[in-house]
Amino acid sequence: MNDLIIFLRREIVGAWRYRWWAMGVAWGICVIGWLFVYSLQDVYEANAKFFVETRSRLDRVIGEVTTPDQVGDQVNLVKQAMLGRPVLEKVARETDLDLRASTPMGKNELISSLQQKIVITGSPGMERAPRPTDGIYTIAFRDKDRAMSLAVVEALLNEFMVDVVRGRQDSSKETIEFLREEITKYSEQLKARERALADFKQQNVGLLPSDSGGYFNRLQDELTNLSGLEVQLENALSRKATLEAQLRGENPFVDEPATATSSSAAAARVAGSGPRTEFDTRIAELEAQLSELLLRFTDRHPDVISVQEQIDQLRDRRAARIEEIQQNGGATSSALANNPVHQQLQIALNEINVEVAGLRSQLSRDRARIADLRNKVDIIPAIEAQLTELTRDYDQVKSTYDELRTLLEQEVIASRKQEAAVVNFRLIDPPYVGNEPVSPIRSLFLFAVLVFALGAGGGIAWLLHMLNPVFHDVSNLRDITGLPVLGAVSMTWLDRHHAHRKVELSSFAVAGGMLVVTFVLALLAQEPGGLFIRQLVG
Incomplete structure (x- = not known):
């Protein structure tokens, strides 16, 4: 830190030798x-402020059925249109601003300058809102x-004001007409595709995919079903073989118990020795x-004939059954009864x-369907x-088509809403321009010039x-040359030299003070001084 201070002191002392050069440059620049x-x-x-209310009571009735408020959109569109060339040319003609340019190129530059200088802004937050408010x-x-x-x-x-209150409806009408034309065109296309789809389904009945899926899904489902039926058939055949083996081991008849009822005794009398x-x-x-019927009726009575026929049929079936038993080597004992297990x-x-x-019938049908699907592997996909x-x-x-119809309905409702909507336009601050200029800030510029000049x-x-x-001192000489310094001789100043130095320093101080005084006078005389210089230059 001490070395830095020594270095700055040497540089300042060295530059002080040319202080009059510095003062002259400062005066010239100032x-x-x-x-x-x-x-x-x-x-x-000049500026003006106004309030635009684009929300009406109709919004609370319609709600969100329509598209975003077109009146609010119009304000944003007018903001952009105001900076367009036609409007700015009209403004330039009305205010005689176009007299500043005499050539076509100059007029183009004038309009471009207006586009940059004119500022139309909304209240804070409007630009970030999801829609104009x-x-x-x-x-x-x-x-x-x-x-x-x-x-x-x-x-x-x-x-x-004219653009907002006028409420242009041409764009809405053109939009409705365009949407109706598009709906008519897409309606014809929709009918043509409906006919083509219906004809195709009629021509390919039985080959179209079902609710379960397409060709490969159907084939996979049939194969899975076939595999399940084969397993079920295998299980059923196994149960059948088991039942047949059990049936062969059971005798159809068993010995009747010794105690018999009256019906058993009657049956024994019918069987006799067989x-x-x-x-x-x-x-x-x-x-x-x-026997009871013969006691009351003759042999030709219908009831007697019916009972006799039943007895004859049962006797024939009994004879056939006895013959079957004898062929199977069954028991011939008169005391046999049917085996319930058998x-x-x-x-x-x-x-x-x-x-x-x-x-087996289901398997046959499934195999036929699978074979039919495999034969149509090149057709159905x-x-x-x-x-x-x-x-x-x-x-x-x-x-x-559905989207266009929805847009048309929204646009029709929005168009009617615009016709019923009333724009509330209120001027808050009329056009006003201050007596003092907003630019340039001369006091700041004058001070900046002074600082730059110094x-x-x-x-x-x-x-x-x-x-x-x-070289300002012995240490500086020793540091730069690297040689030892044996001594230093001080300079002896005469009285006239001291007097001359005082006069010089006083003159430098006066010159610096005059520069500051001139700066203060320049600040105080900004308006008349500026007007004089501009008239002199102009």
Whole structure:
């Protein structure tokens, strides 16, 4: 830190040798700079504020059925239209601003300058809102002529008011007509695709995909079903073989118990010496019934004839049953009865036979369907692909058609809403321009010139010092040469030299003070001094 202080002290002392150069440069820059600041044209700003309410009571009735508020959109569109060339040319003609340009190129530059200088803004937050909302708008314009800036703002405000209140409906009508034309066109396309899809389905009945899926899904489902039926058939055949083995091990008849009822005794009398059958009891009952009928009727009575026929049929069936028993080597004892286990096994076997027959029938049908699907492996996928393409085209056209109809309904409601809507336009601040210019800020510029001049003067003095360096003390000489310094001889100043140095320092202080005084006078005389310099230059 001490080395830095020593270094700065040496540089300042070295530059101090050229202090008059620094003072001259500072004076020159200040004079030229202050004259330039005085020559700058005054710029006046005119502005106006107004409020636009684009939300009406109709919004609370319609809600979100329509598209975003077109009146609010119109405000934003007018903001952009106001900076368009036709409007700015009209404003330039109304305010005689176009007289400043005499050539076509000059007029183009004038319009471009207006586009940059005119500012139309909304209240804070409007630009970030999801859609245009009510708010305060500001029109501002700057110009060197105070009256001209006010005239331009008044003309812009009038154009803005006319565009908003006029409420242009041409765009809405054109939109409705366009949507109706598009709906008619897409309606014809939709009908054509509906006919094509219906004709295709009629021509390919039985080949179209079902709800379960397309060709490969159907084939996979059939194969899975076939595999399941084969397993069921295998299980059914296994149960059938088991039942047949059990049935072969069971005797159809069993010995009757020793204690017999009256019906059993009657059945024994019918059987006689032959084997007992399941028909003996029924025959005995019918014979008893026949005996009772013969006591009341003759042989030709219908009831007698009917009972006799039943007895004859049962006797024939009994004879056939006895013959079957004898052929099977069955027991010939008169005390035999039906085996209930054998009967249950026989019933179960009959049921399993029916199940096996049904499974074999289903397997046959499934194999036929699978074979038919495999034979159509080149036909059905192509038909399904064509159906998918037709359906996709139909869905796309129908989606566009439905969307257009929705847009048309919204646009019609929005158009009627615009016709019923009333724009509330209220002027908050009329066009106004201040007496004082908003630019340039001469006091700030004058001070900036002074600071720059002092810095430039100091820089020139330091640069001259660097071009003509000197040694200020023994340590500086020793550091630069690297040689030992044996001693130093002090300079003896005479009285006249001291007097001359005082006069010089006083003159430098006066010159610096005059520069500061001149700066203060320049600040105080900004308006008259600026007007004089501009008249002199102009």
